[in-house]
Amino acid sequence: xxxxxxxxxxxxxxxxxxxxxxxxxxxxxxxxxxxxxxxxxxxxxxxxxxxxxxxxxxxxxxxxxxxxxxxxxxxxxxxxxxxxxxxxxxxxxxxxxxxxxxxxxxxxxxxxxxxxxxxxxxxxxxxxxxxxxxxxxxxxxxxxxxxxxxxxxxxxxxxxxxxxxxxxxxxxxxxxxxxxxxxxxxxxxxxxxxxxxxxxxxxxxxxxxxxxxxxxxxxxxxxxxxxxxxxxxxx
Amino acid sequence: xxxxxxxxxxxxxxxxxxxxxxxxxxxxxxxxxxxxxxxxxxxxxxxxxxxxxxxxxxxxxxxxxxxxxxxxxxxxxxxxxxxxxxxxxxxxxxxxxxxxxxxxxxxxxxxxxxxxxxxxxxxxxxxxxxxxxxxxxxxxxxxxxxxxxxxxxxxxxxxxxxxxxxxxxxxxxxxxxxxxxxxxxxxxxxxxxxxxxxxxxxxxxxxxxxxxxxxxxxxxxxxxxxxxxxxxxxxxxxxxxxxxxxxxxxxxxxxxxx
Ligand SMILES: Nc1ncnc2c1ncn2[C@@H]1O[C@H](COP(=O)(O)OP(=O)(O)OP(=O)(O)O)[C@@H](O)[C@H]1O
Ligand SMILES: Nc1ncnc2c1ncn2[C@@H]1O[C@H](COP(=O)(O)OP(=O)(O)OP(=O)(O)O)[C@@H](O)[C@H]1O
Ligand SMILES: [Mg+2]
Ligand SMILES: [Mg+2]
Numbered sequence: 148x149x150x151x152x153x154x155x156x157x158x159x160x161x162x163x164x165x166x167x168x169x170x171x172x173x174x175x176x177x178x179x180x181x182x183x184x185x186x187x188x189x190x191x192x193x194x195x196x197x198x199x200x201x202x203x204x205x206x207x208x209x210x211x212x213x214x215x216x217x218x219x220x221x222x223x224x225x226x227x228x229x230x231x232x233x234x235x236x237x238x239x240x241x242x243x244x245x246x247x248x249x250x251x252x253x254x255x256x257x258x259x260x261x262x263x264x265x266x267x268x269x270x271x272x273x274x275x276x277x278x279x280x281x282x283x284x285x286x287x288x289x290x291x292x293x294x295x296x297x298x299x300x301x302x303x304x305x306x307x308x309x310x311x312x313x314x315x316x317x318x319x320x321x322x323x324x325x326x327x328x329x330x331x332x333x334x335x336x337x338x339x340x341x342x343x344x345x346x347x348x349x350x351x352x353x354x355x356x357x358x359x360x361x362x363x364x365x366x367x368x369x370x371x372x373x374x375x376x377x378x379x380x381x382x
Numbered sequence: 383x384x385x386x387x388x389x390x391x392x393x394x395x396x397x398x399x400x401x402x403x404x405x406x407x408x409x410x411x412x413x414x415x416x417x418x419x420x421x422x423x424x425x426x427x428x429x430x431x432x433x434x435x436x437x438x439x440x441x442x443x444x445x446x447x448x449x450x451x452x453x454x455x456x457x458x459x460x461x462x463x464x465x466x467x468x469x470x471x472x473x474x475x476x477x478x479x480x481x482x483x484x485x486x487x488x489x490x491x492x493x494x495x496x497x498x499x500x501x502x503x504x505x506x507x508x509x510x511x512x513x514x515x516x517x518x519x520x521x522x523x524x525x526x527x528x529x530x531x532x533x534x535x536x537x538x539x540x541x542x543x544x545x546x547x548x549x550x551x552x553x554x555x556x557x558x559x560x561x562x563x564x565x566x567x568x569x570x571x572x573x574x575x576x577x578x579x580x581x582x583x584x585x586x587x588x589x590x591x592x593x594x595x596x597x598x599x600x601x602x603x604x605x606x607x608x609x610x611x612x613x614x615x616x617x618x619x620x621x622x623x624x625x626x627x628x629x630x631x632x633x634x635x636x637x638x639x640x
Contacts (some may be wrong), residue, residue: 164628165635169496206617209623231603231617252599254574 149218151241151351152204153180157213157227157316160377165267168371172377173199177213179370183319186342186352186365197355198247200324200372202380203227204353205244215243217320239267244322245313247303251298257283258293261311268316275315282311286337302329314341321345323354327361339364386448388413388554388586389434394443396429402610403429409442409605409615413553416580416587418597418618420633421607426453427590428558430607435475435556438467450553451562470500474547478559480539484546490517491527493546493614501550516545520575537568541575555580555587561596573599594637598622606630 148317158175162168174196181187189197202208204215210227219241224233239242243264252260258279258382265275283293286307292300297308306329323342327335335358342365345352356362363368387410391616396403403424419427432438436447436457445457451473457465469475472522477483484493494513503509514524532540540560547555560576561569577600580587591597597604597618604618606627612626625631 161624162626164631202623207619209616209620209626231620234620235602252574252577253570321627357582 149183149349151183151218152353153176153216154200154204154216155213155214157200158211158377159196159203160211163255171278174372174375175201175212176254177226177375181320181351183232183349183351184346185358185367186346186354187353187368187370188362189353189372190369195372196375196377197297197372198324200375201244201353201355204322205242206238207244220376239264241318242320242322243313243316243318245310245324245326247324247328249297249309249312251296251305254296255300256294257288257297257300257308260297260308261315263314264312279311282315285306285341286311287334295323298314303331303334306330307334310338310341314345318347320351321354323352323356325357327358328354335361386452388448389456390443390447391434391445392443394433394440394445396426396438397432397441402426403612404433404607407605407612409612411554411586411588413586414584415603416585416589416601418601418604419588419590419602419607420592420594420597421596422592422633425607426610427607429610430591431556431558431588433468435473437475447554462535470497471550472553474550474552474555476540476547476555476557477542477558478562479624480531480536480543481530483523483543484531484539485528488537489528489530490522490534490542493531493542494549497550501595506603512549516549517542520545523572535568535574536564536625540564540572544576548583551583555585557587557589559591561591561593566623569596576600592623594634606633626635 155178157177160170160172162170177200179244187241189200191197198206203210206226213227216223217237219237226234226237258276261279261283262275263371265278266272288307293305297305302306303372311325327338330338339361389411392408394407395405407430412502412596419430421427429438433440446454447457448454467476475483491510494516495509498509498512514527517524517527522538522541531542534542561572573596580600589600601618604621605612605615606621606629607613608629614621614625614630621630622634625634
């Protein structure tokens with residue numbers, strides 16, 4: 148089966164120049180791959196570096212060492228050393244990401260926040276909005292909220308907008324950082340359904356889920372991040 | 383997306399006597415990309431922008447620009463007339479102070495129409511219709527078309543300046559603190575408007591700002607300047623979320639949340 152994402156020997160540390168330049172090692176020797184149609188889950192305690200790994204895979208955090216090989220545009224690229232322009236293209240076409248919190252943009256309606264990634268990929272605005280409506284309905288977001296900017300929404304409402312925005316495109320790789328953290332049981336189940344549909348469609352998923360029920364429902368495999376602890380001697 | 387950068391800047395420096403304006407700046411800008419230039423007061427942002435827009439000539443370095451016909455031209459080797467033509471047709475320049483970019487004693491409609499005439503449009507009815515259309519795009523009511531910008535608020539003037547610059551369909555827009563000097567609620571509206579226009583028109587832009595939230599909202603890429611030099615550059619969210627240079631860390635830590 149196809150393997151659209153291969154991570155090898157990735158290391159990450161933070162150097163805090165404002166605190167006498169102390170270096171905080173986070174992970175090293177991070178190596179795994181994700182196949183099309185599977186959902187792998189990053190496991191490990193708080194602070195182990197799960198979100199940091201996801202952010203490196205999205206180009207949001209810089210990578211100190213190692214390679215992140217992604218199938219993109221008919222070829223392979225190394226995201227760890229890619230130019231900003233290549234990273235932008237990867238985000239538009241290949242890797243989607245649902246962050247833990249929605250970053251709101253003033254004056255843009257929830258519907259357009261969700262439709263935007265499709266419009267960026269060249270879909271016409273009305274088609275994109277129709278898909279956005281369907282997803283927001285599936286996630287039980289009250290219709291009266293669709294035309295409003297999400298800045299004033301509750302945590303769970305914002306998160307559902309964020310999930311819809313992440314799931315609306317057909318990116319072959321999808322990264323999920325605790326997408327169900329602020330959702331009730333009914334909507335957690337919807338997210339599980341959405342993830343299953345992505346798997347069936349052959350998407351490679353990598354997620355972080357604190358909720359054990361959700362994790363058990365979606366995970367094909369758990370990648371234990373403590374194995375990559377930067378303090379530890381590599382096995 | 384084409385595989386040729388729109389603007390290619392190499393080792394650009396500008397000295398004012400022995401004082402450094404900007405030093406050794408190198409980057410490429412592609413069509414449709416918005417690059418934010420941030421840094422403290424005196425770090426060389428305006429100097430760089432003025433060199434790029436050829437309002438100022440650099441002390442050394444080169445910049446080439448891909449013309450509409452696909453040819454690359456060296457900006458600092460063009461004649462004065464050629465540069466003026468580029469500025470009128472293919473480029474826009476949005477000043478922090480709208481009074482620097484507008485003609486304060488002619489009507490709002492004429493401020494917009496003038497740019498169209500400068501690119502050769504002579505048809506009065508069409509010019510006026512386009513002006514009305516652009517004023518509405520920047521949310522200025524059409525009953526204000528005959529008013530002079532002197533009678534406008536700061537936010538309205540800035541929106542008018544933007545309309546004046548975008549009406550000719552430029553491919554590259556330079557902006558120096560486009561939301562500076564406006565109060566916060568007016569800023570938010572202007573930013574939102576700019577963000578929409580830049581995306582809809584697929585503009586490339588270089589935006590100088592000291593406001594990291596503005597950079598986050600408008601740009602995909604960012605350059606951080608200090609003492610005339612670029613100390614860090616990359617994707618905007620990468621630079622803001624994982625700042626590497628000591629100065630960038632200081633800049634990011636000194637604001638609440640972006
Ligand atoms: N931008 C940053 N700058 C400095 N340190 C950071 C940054 N991001 C993360 N860290 C540090 O890196 C370590 C790993 O953080 P990370 O967020 O990846 O953990 P996590 O496994 O996702 O934890 P949680 O389960 O609590 O979300 C932590 O010590 C954190 O403080
Ligand atoms: N015409 C000039 N003659 C001499 N020195 C100048 C001139 N213009 C700018 N400088 C100097 O060049 C340096 C960079 O100035 P510049 O205006 O580019 O800074 P800036 O980053 O735009 O600052 P600000 O955020 O305050 O607008 C400063 O030290 C400034 O004093
Ligand atoms: Mg985390
Ligand atoms: Mg300046």
